[in-house]
Amino acid sequence: MKKRGFWLLAMIMVVGLVLAACGGGKSDSGSKDKTSSDSKKVVNLMESAEIPSMDSKKGTDGVSFTAQNQVFEGLYYLDEKDQVTPGVAASEPEVSDDQTVYTIKLRDDAKWSDGSAVTAKDFVYAWQTIVDPKTAAEYAGIFVGVMKNAGDIVDGKKDPSELGVKAVDDTTLEVTLEQPVPYFLSLLTFPTFYPQNQEYVEKQGESYAKDSEHMIYNGAFVMKDWTNTSKTWKFEKNDKYWNKENTKVDQINVQVVKEPGAAVNLFDTGKLDRATLTGDYAKQKKNDDDYKTELDAFVYYLKFNQKQNGKETLFANANARKAFSQSIDKEQLVETVLGNGSAAAEGYVPAKFTFNPETKEDFRKESGDLNKTDLTEAKKYWEKAKKELGIDKITVELLADDQDFNKKSSEFLQNALQTNLEGLTIKIKTVPYKSRLKLDENEEYTLQLVRWGPDYQDPITFLATQITDDSYNRANYSNKEYDKLLNEASTTLVTKPEERWQKMIEAEKVLMEDAGVAPLYQYGTAVLQKPELTGIVHHLFGAPFSYKWMELK
Structure with a gap:
């Protein structure tokens, strides 16, 4: 792997605004899903391509980041207005006088979908694994120059255990930076900084994140019916998520749709609640009430x-x-x-x-x-x-x-x-x-x-x-x-x-x-979107979309 130019990032963030990155379950009839006997609220969405990776150590693209963002959560996340908000973290951190040491308390009710607690060790393990040259993580460079010793670890000069992060106890994480980074919390919203449960990941071995049955989750949703070649998958409400009361939909069916004509047909027949448009279809539909655009x-x-x-x-x-x-x-x-x-x-x-x-x-x-x-x-x-x-x-x-x-x-x-x-x-x-x-x-x-x-x-x-x-x-x-x-x-x-x-x-x-x-x-x-569907948050940076605020009115 080439050494990344991201060594620049650390210096830059001293004055720059550093924020996070860089886009199916089978879809049944929309009307039938929304009025099912158990009153489940189900939304049908599309994606432009298959998911390259659900492993937060390996994701590098918008499709992967969108999917990971629904089922995992870092210490902080971007809210509806792209403001940094505590996630697994209980609050803002304590910062040393020289602004290089961050002490972050974790909330007591953060859980993995198997019921185990999300701990400070989960972040230590994930981050040390990413900078380990053996992992060959493409985004390892985002740590370089930011977190103490990251550059030497990526270059093979120091052991991953020497990364500037440690678990003081199960709910206290201490992070040491190479230099002051005023917007460091913003960086922590990026998917590469998500936690991973060491015991679970190592037990799965090579099977980890190859499909939805070999992952556990700590975000607003869990994933179902996905393999690394799937064209359909589901996100289901995570009952173990600390903020589950604010998740308004029960299930999201996603299918890969590459042809805009197919997307329009699925939308018109009630099998998609939001369809992405391009070309002639975008031009034909621009006067429809359901049509929306955003740069x-x-x-x-x-x-x-x-x-x-x-x-x-x-x-x-x-x-x-x-x-x-x-x-x-x-x-x-x-x-x-x-x-x-x-x-x-x-x-x-x-x-x-x-x-x-x-x-x-x-x-x-x-x-x-x-x-x-x-x-x-x-x-x-x-x-x-x-x-x-x-x-x-x-x-x-x-x-x-x-x-x-x-x-x-x-x-x-x-x-x-x-x-x-x-x-x-x-x-x-x-x-x-x-x-x-x-x-x-x-x-x-x-x-x-x-x-x-x-x-x-x-x-x-x-x-x-x-x-x-x-x-x-x-x-x-x-x-x-x-x-x-x-x-x-x-x-x-x-x-x-x-x-x-x-x-x-x-x-x-x-x-x-x-x-x-x-x-x-x-x-x-450009999309067609049903008027009763609201709360899909589009981020200009980081993971392209968040679904946790989605509602069916």
């Missing part, structure tokens, strides 16, 4: 792998990257293909997400439109690239998920690139969501349609992914000037919020000028 913080972009199997690819050439980036009409993409409230991306950091610490100006507005379509320039860059590489014709494979909107987006990109860049052939490879994540992890692609969602509320949650050797880079991108700017923002400027902010703006400009990535659009969610 998300996920950014979809083209990822250029510069080296594959030890050899440089087409995209090691900056002119080739610029040609691809500037030859795509992003406005046309969001209007004609998506039609779901998505917005053309003007840069890598999304709009309406982070704001200047002094002026409160939106980062996106302040940084400006750095990602313009210019076919004339694109063709010039392409001719330069072909001359420099000594090629006249080339075929490039585009990797994408197999959801309907990604298939159509890929076809749009294929047509635009082939039409505008002479001698280029694009072959599309669509695979299931989990398969694409694996191919990305192994860098087994040349060009990829991918998305990134924020782990916490700070521009660097996007920008850090393109630092040289960051484990989420996975495209062999490297720019010394870019790295230098972000290093300054993370070290010498950590106590100077406005100067740090300007360094991040400079860094994004360097990334866009170099076409390190090619942002396409900021995702918008």
